[in-house]
Amino acid sequence: MDRRQFIGSAAAAATGLGLSVSASAQDLPPGPIRMIVGFAAGGSTDAMARLIGERLSQRLNRSVIIENNAGASGRLAAEQVKKAAPDGSTVLIGNIGLVVLAPVTFKSLSYDVFADFEPVVRAADFQLAVAASQQAGAVDLAGFIDWLKKNSDKANLAVPLQASLSHLTGLRFVEAVGAKVEMVVFRGMALAMQDVLAGRLSGAVATVADFSEQHRAGTLKVMAVSGAGRSPALPDVPTFTQAGIKGFESNGWNGYLLPKGTPQAIVELYNREISAIVASPEIAQRYEQLGFVAPEPNTPAQFAATIKAGMDAWRPLVAAAGLQQ
Structure with missing residues (x-):
């Protein structure tokens, strides 16, 4: 529409x-x-x-x-x-x-x-989003998933707050792609972002608003967003469905x-x-x-x-x- x-x-x-x-x-x-x-x-x-x-x-x-x-x-x-x-x-x-x-x-x-x-x-x-830090070096969601699977000893995703929508979306994501990934829970995305940008974490799951500025600056890369359509704020980023992962349409x-x-x-x-x-x-x-x-x-x-x-x-x-x- x-x-x-x-x-x-x-x-x-x-x-x-x-x-x-x-x-x-x-x-x-x-x-x-x-x-x-x-x-x-x-x-x-x-x-x-x-x-x-x-x-x-x-x-x-x-x-x-x-x-x-x-x-x-x-x-x-x-x-x-x-x-x-x-x-x-x-x-x-x-x-x-x-x-x-x-x-x-x-x-x-x-x-x-x-x-x-x-x-x-x-x-x-x-919209929720999965973002990769520069540590992973991935250019798209398929590449990030491949990296997570090949580096299970150091694969981790930051999420803000226990049992938050971001946390649950992260759990659903790793289950959908079959990767073994540690979920690192912070008390807010501002604290988590420090470790993500420093490359101490593989990536993060949070809202598009949490990532848009850093994505545009190239300090991290948003791999996919939830919903039926792309984010108006990040039109270059595919939805999960467009990237080949179903179940993230809401x-x-x-x-x-x-x-x-x-x-x-x-x-x-x-x-x-x-x-x-x-x-x-x-x-x-x-x-x-x-x-x-x-x-x-x-x-x-x-x-x-x-x-x-x-x-x-x-x-x-x-x-x-x-x-x-």
Whole structure:
């Protein structure tokens, strides 16, 4: 689907809900809208929240405040929104790690995604990537896989955070190619990048945004990206499918959720307004700068189905890798 088709589809999805902006906006309680981000200010999720929050404020004529409740990989933010009044005044920015991976990783979790929240909309996709350091000397994914197989004694991949999407994607990658590779877990990609760029590690698995600057500078080489299409930020890099490896067609994502019990009219209001914002050409340009890709227009029910399918897909890998806690 090209950009013009996407915008048309999103607009149709928005207007098809049959709600007027003014009437729906009046259903919200007085006062500001609080969007809770479970990560520190300055990161890509925070930047996305502020980008959409500013435009949502304009569309609803309502102040939107971005609150950063960082800690426990976003779980503190989920707990906060779970306890909030179900009236549309408090919104959770939930990524795939918080909404899908945490529930299948932690046996005792303080929230239940479907019992405690109303899924609203998937608003931004982000692609995962496998990158090789200069140590491997590979020019393409096939060459990197060959190097990993021939150097199993020193083959390793850096990943940010235990049981993160990057970690699980790395495990899936080495399983798919049949290589014996050590996964080296860091507390963030900034720390890992030092060892990757120095050639002390064979490569890394993280988001496209984590690698794009270094790839362009030639200090490492991104070998493949997830998803159905190439990354707008790295158009020279093939997808896994194009490089001959299937099973990496899906991406990570950020989405919006409301407390359970929020009226359906308000859920649909947020779905419509955020979908319209995401469909704008201006946001598409900013998304590319942030390493995001606009997803296909989706309803609350479709977003809920995405969450359920993600849990079903990742749960067996998390269990097989012994990552459940």
